[in-house]
Amino acid sequence: MVTxxxxxxxxxxxxxxxxxxxxxxxxxxxxxxxxxxxxHPTVEEVYEEVRKLYPFVSLATVxxxxxxxxxxxxxSKVPYWGGSARYDANTSHHHHLICTVCGAIADVDLNxxxxxxxxxxxxxxxxxxxxxxxxxxxxxxSKT
Amino acid sequence: MVTxxxxxxxxxxxxxxxxxxxxxxxxxxxxxxxxxxxxHPTVEEVYEEVRKLYPFVSLATVxxxxxxxxxxxxxSKVPYWGGSARYDANTSHHHHLICTVCGAIADVDLNxxxxxxxxxxxxxxxxxxxxxxxxxxxxxxSKT
DNA sequence: TTGCATGCAAAGGATTTGCACTATC
DNA sequence: GATAGTGCAAATCCTTTGCATGCAA
Numbered sequence: 397m398v399t400x401x402x403x404x405x406x407x408x409x410x411x412x413x414x415x416x417x418x419x420x421x422x423x424x425x426x427x428x429x430x431x432x433x434x435x436h437p438t439v440e441e442v443y444e445e446v447r448k449l450y451p452f453v454s455l456a457t458v459x460x461x462x463x464x465x466x467x468x469x470x471x472s473k474v475p476y477w478g479g480s481a482r483y484d485a486n487t488s489h490h491h492h493l494i495c496t497v498c499g500a501i502a503d504v505d506l507n508x509x510x511x512x513x514x515x516x517x518x519x520x521x522x523x524x525x526x527x528x529x530x531x532x533x534x535x536x537x538s539k540t
Numbered sequence: 541m542v543t544x545x546x547x548x549x550x551x552x553x554x555x556x557x558x559x560x561x562x563x564x565x566x567x568x569x570x571x572x573x574x575x576x577x578x579x580h581p582t583v584e585e586v587y588e589e590v591r592k593l594y595p596f597v598s599l600a601t602v603x604x605x606x607x608x609x610x611x612x613x614x615x616s617k618v619p620y621w622g623g624s625a626r627y628d629a630n631t632s633h634h635h636h637l638i639c640t641v642c643g644a645i646a647d648v649d650l651n652x653x654x655x656x657x658x659x660x661x662x663x664x665x666x667x668x669x670x671x672x673x674x675x676x677x678x679x680x681x682s683k684t
Numbered sequence: 685t686t687g688c689a690t691g692c693a694a695a696g697g698a699t700t701t702g703c704a705c706t707a708t709c
Numbered sequence: 710g711a712t713a714g715t716g717c718a719a720a721t722c723c724t725t726t727g728c729a730t731g732c733a734a
Contacts, residue, residue: 418688418733439724454691459724461689475671477617477625480723493663502661508654517646518677519637526670527619533662562708562713583699598716603699605714624698690731700721707714 401431404470404485411468422446422453426461430471430485436501438480474501476527491525495532504528545575548614548629555612566590566597570605574615574629580645582624618645620671635669639676648672 408427412419425446430437437445443458462483465471474482474492478499486503493502512521552571556563569590574581581589587602606627609615618626618636622643630647637646656665 416688416734420689420733422690452691456692456725457690463725473621475621476619477621481621493660493665495663496666502663504660508652510652510654512672516637516648516672516674518680519639519646519672519674520680521637521672521674522640524670524672526668528656528660528663528665528668530660530663530665536662536664560709560713564708564714566715596716600700600717601715607700686734688731688733690729692728692730693726694728695724695726697724698722700719702719703717705715705717707712709710709712 401428404431408465408468408470411470417464421450422457423461423464425449425453426458427465427470427485430462430465430483434486434503436474436482436484438482440480442483475525476501489523491528493528493530493532495535496529497531497535500532500534502532545572548575552609552612552614555614559612561608565594566601567605567608569593569597570602571609571614571629574606574609574627578630578647580618580626580628582626584624586627619669620645633667635672637672637674637676639679640673641675641679644676644678646676 405424405428408424409419411417412423417423426442429442429445433445439455439458439462442462443453443455446453446458462471466473466483469487471483471485472487474484476482476492476494482501484503490503490505493504494500506526508526512524514521549568549572552568553563555561556567561567570586573586573589577589583599583602583606586606587597587599590597590602606615610617610627613631615627615629616631618628620626620636620638626645628647634647634649637648638644650670652670656668658665
């Protein structure tokens with residue numbers, strides 16, 4: 397599932413060096429947590445997990461790091477409106493399955509033979525992503 | 541573009557009556573504003589516009605009404621993460637073009653010959669929507 | 685050493701909620 | 710007249726920011 401966490405971390409370190417960002421344990425820890433989780437955690441959830449290793453980190457730092465990672469293109473926000481932002485370290489072209497009951501989000505690869513045109517309604521198009529809404533197995537079972 | 545505002549309002553009134561919700565000018569005004577706008581306004585923007593007609597309404601009521609409308613399926617949140625939630629009264633199957641610079645959102649109809657399977661990864665699938673990211677005409681021009 | 689990054693706490697913005705009052709049914 | 714809906718203001722939740730200190734380069 398997660399392709400070479402270490403390799404991705406190395407890339408991140410390289411990127412930081414090349415643009416003059418310092419390599420701090422906090423930054424690495426935040427990215428590593430995101431790499432190891434495929435459930436699109438919130439900043440709060442990342443924070444909880446980073447804290448297990450580095451109890452001194454602050455939420456603000458996690459927010460700042462996540463913003464940096466996003467700007468560098470290492471992670472992205474899941475395009476869905478819930479209570480708080482959810483992040484995804486999977487940068488390959490993929491889509492999301494979203495449970496409309498509990499909000500769980502899973503990645504899906506789809507072989508869709510469709511590419512958006514370069515321009516639509518005057519917009520210069522860069523990429524697209526698909527949200528598929530449904531009910532996850534857990535929520536199907538808990539129906540009474 | 542907007543298909544029969546009055547007709548849709550009537551449907552809403554009918555729905556309210558059938559489930560015992562009261563018909564108040566605030567509710568109608570909020571829905572009407574949403575029906576007449578195709579630019580996916582925020583709650584704040586809806587509020588500003590409703591206020592022109594009914595200067596006494598409160599933001600809280602707009603929030604509550606928008607929530608009701610969403611639960612009844614008359615409007616939906618645009619699945620994109622920006623500063624605040626944006627709503628859409630277009631309930632036909634359509635997709636969104638999103639400007640990554642200014643956040644503008646436009647509706648698009650796509651003829652995609654793809655239907656999601658009934659089940660994916662155990663999720664029972666209901667519907668899907670596509671976000672297409674790019675740069676809107678306005679932002680293309682303002683590049684220096 | 686030289687900043688950039690961090691931690692802390694306070695600020696800010698969006699949204700929700702409690703309560704008394706009002707208006708629809 | 711009963712009750713759901715509203716307005717107001719306070720509360721809450723999520724996120725950002727200012728500032729002094731600490732650490733990577």
